Amino acid sequence: MGDRRYGGRSAQQRRGDRRERLLEAALDLIGTQGYAAATVGALCGAAGVSTRTFYEEFGGREDVLLAVHDQITAAGFAALTDALAATASEQLHARIHRSVHAYLGAVASDTRQARVAFVEVVGVSPRVERHRLAWRRRIIGLLETEAAATAHRVSSPRRDFRIAAIALIGAVNELGHHWSLQPEAMPLDAVATEITRLAAAAFAL
Amino acid sequence: MGDRRYGGRSAQQRRGDRRERLLEAALDLIGTQGYAAATVGALCGAAGVSTRTFYEEFGGREDVLLAVHDQITAAGFAALTDALAATASEQLHARIHRSVHAYLGAVASDTRQARVAFVEVVGVSPRVERHRLAWRRRIIGLLETEAAATAHRVSSPRRDFRIAAIALIGAVNELGHHWSLQPEAMPLDAVATEITRLAAAAFAL
DNA sequence: CCCATCTGGTCAGAGATCTTTTCAGAATCA
């Protein structure tokens, strides 16, 4: 059980490569056929990995779903955070517009990602559900903080933005889902504009 | 294979009764343990019905989920339609507020119903997904029509309300889900008020 | 009051998957 080179790559590289291929196969299978169709066998077949190796990399089928979901949501979260930071000095409308644009661009521009994040990950098991809700809490917190800061800046009456944040997340995700289903029928800009309208009202000034 | 009375009830009554018990058991199991836990065996055990009888009443496990979902969503849809009709002459804000109140009262006041409608029914299979999206299209259509009529009444510029309708549905469902999880932390009135704020902006006048 | 008939539950099992472990053997390296 040494770690000599094999196929021209080190043990770590080979291992990372397999994980990569498994994650890519998972995104593709879950995102196009659904989580139910992504059995361990199908996953391994698509990734060109043996079931034995699979269990060396992941604890089970569900772990792969969690990993893929993490990747997608983390990217979306980062895009949102970056956009908020990059537009900190801009007008509220432009800021929201660009942030929504960034978030949906990261999460929903790939139909498969959108399906995983908005559909396949919902209601799978208690564990996955905890995971999903933890992410959502994080985003709610981010929006709440941001809203409170904005309200403070324009010295608006302070109020609880939690409900507004939840509502916005629901709106964005639902639109992201629809948009990913028929991107041509619903330009991303129109979606961002609509959300901007709502968000401006929610964080009313 | 006659249909004589038995246990004091006709064949139809007995049959309807069993169906009733199965649906109640399904709402309870799916709404508290999740769809995955609602196996045919568990369903039959909870309903006091044999598996044989089960397959006389339903084509399979999925049919029960669809039936329960139909019940819940149809009730919500009816509550919404009724509220919209009953408030046709009222101010926009009051109208929206009461309609949201009615819809969420019907769908989300029972945690189990909310979980079935907002979580367990999502991403189960292509067939269930078609069902869910068909319902959503129906609600989108209702909101679109209503928005267009309102815009016409106040002679606002006509625009496409489809995106706004989708966003609102997402917001309402997400809040309904959260509300059902912790009703005490989030009074229904506050939820309705928030949605009213958003909807007024969405159907901007 | 009794029994042929109906009704519906219990039980067992065939058939299908899935998950996870184990094994044989091909490919690669030292």
Place this chain on the structure above:
DNA sequence: TGATTCTGAAAAGATCTCTGACCAGATGGG
């Protein structure tokens, strides 16, 4: 060549779904 690495196939075990056979209790006609 012999050890290492990894795939593909097969095996073991666990569920589930759905069907069919059997049985206890209820009913209504005689």
